[in-house]
Amino acid sequence: SDQSQVSEEFKRLSVIEIEQINNPTEQRHIVYRPxxxxxxxxxxxxxxxxxxxxxxxxxxxxxxxxxxxxxxxxxxxxxxxxxxxxxxxxxxxxxxxxxxxxxxxxxxxxxxxxxxxxxxxxxxxSPIHQELAIKKIGARQQGLDETILHYYNDMMELFDTMDTDMNEQLKVAYL
The missing domain is CATH 1.10.8 (Helicase, Ruva Protein; domain 3)
Structure with a gap:
């Protein structure tokens, strides 16, 4: 039973001797890491x-x-x-x-x-990446089985490649 296990554990722990150390600088800290x-x-x-x-x-x-x-x-x-x-x-x-x-x-x-x-x-x-992005934006259409979110994210990447300072109104016009 639980009571007997607790009792046995108490007996086991009660016989442990604790050594007194007079010099505290000699104490070693035990770090318990499960x-x-x-x-x-x-x-x-x-x-x-x-x-x-x-x-x-x-x-x-x-x-x-x-x-x-x-x-x-x-x-x-x-x-x-x-x-x-x-x-x-x-x-x-x-x-x-x-x-x-x-x-x-x-x-x-x-x-x-x-x-x-x-x-x-x-x-x-390289300006090549900007040119490619411009061409891709012009030709890009949402696929039949492509989610709106995927299409939107792909277009946003292309806009950033083309021009990182492109204003939001121009982006919406392309979408």
């Missing part, structure tokens, strides 16, 4: 590392859209609660080829995430 907490922590770290491996890479090629990549990677790194300093320390793992060489050659200048964001866009932005 195994479930440790396992949860490990699971979260595993999930985060697996998700980070799947994040988009950027190589600096002409057919790659640096603005879209930067937006996507920033959003993903924000989801895993990385601050700007941490984002800057891991960003090289998401850079390939020319973009990685550019970053390596400019590391001394790139001391903050905001500087990185500005400089990578200046270096790898």
């Amino acid at each position: 195994i479930s907490f440790i396992m949860t922590e490990k699971l979260i770290n595993t999930i985060l590392s697996n998700n980070l491996e799947k994040l988009p890479k950027f190589g600096g090629k002409r057919n790659e859209n640096v603005k879209k990549w930067l937006l996507d990677i920033t959003n993903e790194l924000n989801l895993v609660n990385l601050d700007d300093r941490q984002k800057l320390s891991v960003i090289q793992t998401f850079l390939l080829d020319d973009a990685r060489r550019w970053f390596t050659n400019n590391m001394a200048m790139i001391t903050e995430w905001s500087i990185f964001a500005i400089q990578i866009q200046k270096t790898f932005s």
Whole structure:
């Protein structure tokens, strides 16, 4: 019964001797971390590392859209609660080829995430992406099985690629 278990546990604990220490600086603190907490922590770290491996890479090629990549990677790194300093320390793992060489050659200048964001866009932005976005906007129609939300989000991405300062009235006119 529960009463007998409590009684047995009380007897077991009552024979434990507690040693008196006269010098408090010699006391060692015992931190109890339940195994479930440790396992949860490990699971979260595993999930985060697996998700980070799947994040988009950027190589600096002409057919790659640096603005879209930067937006996507920033959003993903924000989801895993990385601050700007941490984002800057891991960003090289998401850079390939020319973009990685550019970053390596400019590391001394790139001391903050905001500087990185500005400089990578200046270096790898291409008017080709704006031209493609303009053509896509002109030809884009909502598909029969496409949700309004998907169509809207796709168009908003194209508008931002075409012109980040485009006013809302012009966007609505295209929709």
